[in-house]
Amino acid sequence: MSTDLPLSAPDRLAVRGIECHGHHGVFDFEREQGQRFVIDLVLGLDTRPAAASDDLQDTVDYGSLVAAVRRGVENDPVDLIETLAGRIAEICLADERVAWTEVTVHKPEAPIDGTFTDVALTITRSRRD
Numbered sequence: 771m772s773t774d775l776p777l778s779a780p781d782r783l784a785v786r787g788i789e790c791h792g793h794h795g796v797f798d799f800e801r802e803q804g805q806r807f808v809i810d811l812v813l814g815l816d817t818r819p820a821a822a823s824d825d826l827q828d829t830v831d832y833g834s835l836v837a838a839v840r841r842g843v844e845n846d847p848v849d850l851i852e853t854l855a856g857r858i859a860e861i862c863l864a865d866e867r868v869a870w871t872e873v874t875v876h877k878p879e880a881p882i883d884g885t886f887t888d889v890a891l892t893i894t895r896s897r898r899d
Contacts, residue, residue, distance in 0.1 A: 779814035779869030785832050786810040790843035794854055797881055807843055807854075808876035811835070813862055814869045814896075830865050838864075851875045851891045859895040870896035 788809040793801050813830060820829035838861050848854055855875045862871035872894045880889040 779816055781815055781817040783813045783815060783817070783830060783832065784811065785836060788836055788839055790840050792843045792854070793847040794843075794849070794851065795847075795881070796849045800881065801847055805877070805879045808878065809839055809843065809858060810872075810874040810876070810892075811839065811858075811862060812872040814871065815867045816869075830867060835862065835865075851877055851889075852893075855891050855893045856895075859893060863895060863897060868897075870894065 788811070790807045790809065791804050792807050793804040794807070795801060795805070815830060817829060820826075822828075839858055842857050842861050843854065848857070855873050858873045858875070859871050862868055862873065872892060874890055874892040877889045878887070880886075882889070
């Protein structure tokens, strides 16, 4: 993540390890059986209004965000994790208080013939993109 962050979003909110079951992939068996995906989110936002008011309405409700991300992963299969990551970034940026987001999609059970721990794609999107 670049250190050149907009002053309007000096803070970072992270939600890591969101487990979902999705049917994404280019192979028929991935679409039929589905597999586990793990999502990490980092949001750039200004948390000062919420800190001052102590009111959930003044910040991102990460419980609602996680539910929306899970729906985004668990529905409407796509071929590529690049497409899925973009979809998740759009969900995060739907809240106007979020200036930028970093989304990592982990596909730990990717169909690779060999020993590996994880396949992960990280993208960063902002309102300027």
